[in-house]
Amino acid sequence: MGFSQALSGLNSAATNLDVVGNNIANSQTVGFKGASTQFADVYTGALAGQGVRVAAVLQDFSNGTLESTGRNLDLAINGGGFFRFQQGEEIVYSRNGQLSLTADGYLENAQGARLTGFPAGVGTGGQPETLQVPAGAMPAVATTAVQASFQMDATADAIDRGTTPFDATDGDTYSYANTGTAYDSLGVQHTMTTYFTKTADNTWEVRVAVDGSADTTTGELVFDGNGVLDDGASTFANYSFTPGGGADAMNFGIDFDGTTQFGNGFAMDTLTQNGSAAGSLVGISFDETGNIIGNYSNEKSQMLGTIALANFRNPEGLEMAGDNAWVETGTSGQPLLGLAGEGQFGGLESGTIEKSNVDLTSELVDLIVAQRNYQANTQTIKVQDEVLQSAVNLR
Structure with missing residues (x-):
């Protein structure tokens, strides 16, 4: 029985050495999860037991670094x-x-x-x-909406439209202008220019032109006495433009929400639009x-x-x-x-x-322990052999 016990110990220790060796070999393997050997004794009614067996090899799924x-x-x-x-x-x-x-x-x-x-x-x-x-x-997307907010200069002089008709080429016929970008259905970029003209206190005429077109769409921005935009009194129609080149007609509106009128000079706060060119x-x-x-x-x-x-x-x-x-x-x-x-x-x-969750230092210690376990079982076989040899030599 002693030989079978030692043999089971050798087999189990060898398996443990395999597991530890595999952990060490994969200590640099990305995403590797280490394993450990679980042992169980073998008992069949004998007083001393039948040895040991490997009950399971369990993996450690804790996170690595x-x-x-x-x-x-x-x-x-x-x-x-x-x-x-x-x-x-x-x-x-x-x-x-x-x-x-x-x-x-x-x-x-x-x-x-x-x-x-x-x-x-x-x-x-x-x-x-x-x-x-x-x-x-990514396909081109035509501009269908523009979001813009400006700061209008409350100290600007009013321009009388009755005596000074609008002329995009003459800066004296409007108070302030700003340019942005719009895209047609083919993703072609167009220059969108917005002209602001103060026509009376708290009242501004707004004109929009694309690519310098003489055709403009006119709206009106009205502010209250605190410089806040009065949405109910303000008007602005959708702008329509036919770009040519096979593209569909452009039709978009401009939302001036957030535009203010104070005595701080003209400034553009935001200008965004929802169109884009095609992209690779x-x-x-x-x-x-x-x-x-x-x-x-x-x-x-x-x-x-x-x-x-x-x-x-x-x-x-x-x-x-x-x-x-x-x-x-x-x-x-x-x-x-x-x-x-x-x-x-x-x-x-x-x-x-x-990284692997194997703790290399711990595994090296386990390797020494596993090696000593293997050596101890070989020593058991050696002692059993000596005992058997002594029995054979009896006369």
């Missing part, structure tokens, strides 16, 4: 959850977010597994799919909730999809699949899908990787 890389496609989960990948026909889960963008726009890891997520704007209400960054350009994709970025943001040459951006994270009721039940990935099992339970930063899921960190 996050390290900044500065590489845009490196991702890490700051908290719970796993990245969900499709590798061939199999779904695997990993904490390694080192990604690359393929020629056809898929986000892949080093093993060719493709990152999965939800279509843009759908969230968890949709079905997860492999994420693909579209290569197409120049790069992608990720926010902390897992949204993939496409950045375009027209200085616009749009959401292209959302990374799906997964978690399990019992992560220790996951089965190792190699290449730093795991697959679900009946013990782990079914995956719970969600978005980064919500509930049990950690936030997403771009330009960051999660």
Whole structure:
């Protein structure tokens, strides 16, 4: 019985050495989770027992240290959850977010597994799919609304329209002018000029022209005695312009909310519009909730999809699949899908990787202990051999 006990100890110690050695070997593997060996005695009614066996090899899913890389496609989960990948026909889960963008726009890891997520704007209400960054350009958007706010100079002299007709080429026929940008349906940029003329106390005529057109649309801004715009008394019609070149006619209104009249001189506070030129994709970025943001040459951006994270009721039940990935099992339970930063899921960190959670110093100590355990069991075999040899030599 002594030989079988020692042999079981040797086998168990060898397994422990394998586990510790594997931890040490992967101490620099991104997203790796260390493991530990659990032992159990073997008892079948004998007084001394039958030895030892390996009861389980458990993985430690505690978080590793996050390290900044500065590489845009490196991702890490700051908290719970796993990245969900499709590798061939199999779904695997990993904490390694080192990604690359393929020629056809898929986000892949080093093993060719493709990152999965939800279509843009759908969230968890949709079905997860492999994420693909579209290569197409962002279409042009025609200007349909302009938001502007100005400071009108209350000390400016009034201009009598009866004696001084408006002339865009003559600065003496208006009080103040400012230019902005508008876009037609083909994304062609046009210069939008707004002319302000003080016609009476607290009353300003507004004219808008595009590309220096002689045709202008006229409105009126009326202020109260405190210099605040009176929306009810003010009027301004939509501006219409036919740009030519095959583009549709432009039609937009201007909202002057926030415009004031004080004795501080003329100034433009804000001027924004909702149109844009067409733009080519120049790069992608990720926010902390897992949204993939496409950045375009027209200085616009749009959401292209959302990374799906997964978690399990019992992560220790996951089965190792190699290449730093795991697959679900009946013990782990079914995956719970969600978005980064919500509930049990950690936030997403771009330009960051999660290092192995192996404590190298602790593992080296464990290695010494495991080695001594192995040597002790060999010593047991040696003693049993000596005892048996003594019995054989009896005369």
